[in-house]
Amino acid sequence: MKLLRVGESGAERPAVLVAGADGVERCYSLESLTQDIDGAFLAQDGIERVRSGLAAGSFAELEGYQEQRVGPPIARPSSLICIGMNYAAHAAESGAEPPTVPVVFLKPANTVAGPYDAAPIPPHSARYDWEVELGIVIGRPASYLPSPDEARGCIAGYAVANDLSERDYQLNGPAGQWTKGKSLPGSTPLGPWLVPADEVDSDRLQLRSWVNGEPRQNSSTGDLIFDAATLVHHLSQYMLLEPGDVILTGTPEGVALSGRFPYIADGDVVEVEIEGLGHQRQEFFRATTLGLAGAAK
Structure with missing residues (x-):
């Protein structure tokens, strides 16, 4: 379903x-x-x-x-919570050690877009990057949960996400500016579907991405440092998770930040896919300072 x-x-x-x-x-x-x-x-x-x-x-x-156009499978969430460097190989290609506790940041809910919508590159961006990620959709309130087992019952389902990131905005400066690099319009294509949690083995899903038909990422959620239940349990100790909230669980290796691939350019086509959860395709265009009229197809 x-x-x-x-x-x-x-x-x-x-x-x-x-x-x-x-x-x-x-x-x-x-x-x-x-x-x-x-x-x-x-x-x-x-x-x-x-x-x-x-x-x-x-x-x-x-x-x-x-x-018809396919929109995000969940209407605008209250919170869009993201986990950084949750695959050891991606942490390494980013020049960081694998974290011992989840790295948490937030994205604005207004970044959510449909899985096939045309995707804007920020007007002055030079390092716009793709990130295929497993998205967790919360189904019931979660606060101070006693265990990961209890957390599993709070997950309604899963969806594909692309956590588009502007690396100059995100990483420049001594402290980094993750919010700046992760908050750009249209930077969270979500969907096409929400698949119920009891129909998904979230620990055994293949994630892949392509740019202009060339393979980029190819990994498994079995490589996650912190799995879905662990993340929901952990986050519930610090915030109230509400039904409809979305958690992005991190991306595997194979992004442009690695230095092995060019960043997204005007006219590029990025595709991301997670086994059983669907396939996304975004055509990229250079946004102007006049706005994003016509960004969604």
Whole structure:
């Protein structure tokens, strides 16, 4: 089961993709059940209500969804929490030692974009970088959780993310400026789907990325230093995680920061994929200081 949102930016409609007994995947509208796929929907046992509705044949088939824009699978989250250097090989290519505790930073929720939206390169950027990441979507409030096992029950599902990062903005200066480098418009393509946690083995997923069809990253979530449950448990000791919040779990090696590849340029196509969670494709263009009109396709 794959939850998604289709339609123009700001007017997405909730839907679900499921494979029938004949193996053919069909899309059904969830508008009879919910106005959107958001924190309130998840907190009110929305995933199980979708399953019940599918079993009862309650939803109308959504014809022509393939021709519609696919938006982020979760409506604008309250918090977008990110983990840095959570793969040892990526920490090494970044010139850092693997962390012994999670490195945590935040991105603004207004950076979230659809998985196929055209992606702006900042007007003065010279080092814009890709990062395929496993995204965790929170399904119920999590605060001061007693254990990672308890944390697992707070995860609604998983999604693909691309944590686009401007390295000059992020790393220049003695202390670094992670917020500057991670907060740019359209810098968090998310989706295409939200897949329920009980349908995903989050410890055994292949992550890959390509630039202009050339392979860049190829790793597994089995290489995560801190796994999904550990991260939710850890973060709950320092903040209230709310339904609909998204945690980006870090990226594996193979980014431009390594020095092995050029940074993203105007006209480049970046693709990222996680096994079972879907594939993204972004065409990049140089934004102007006049704004980002027409950024989303």
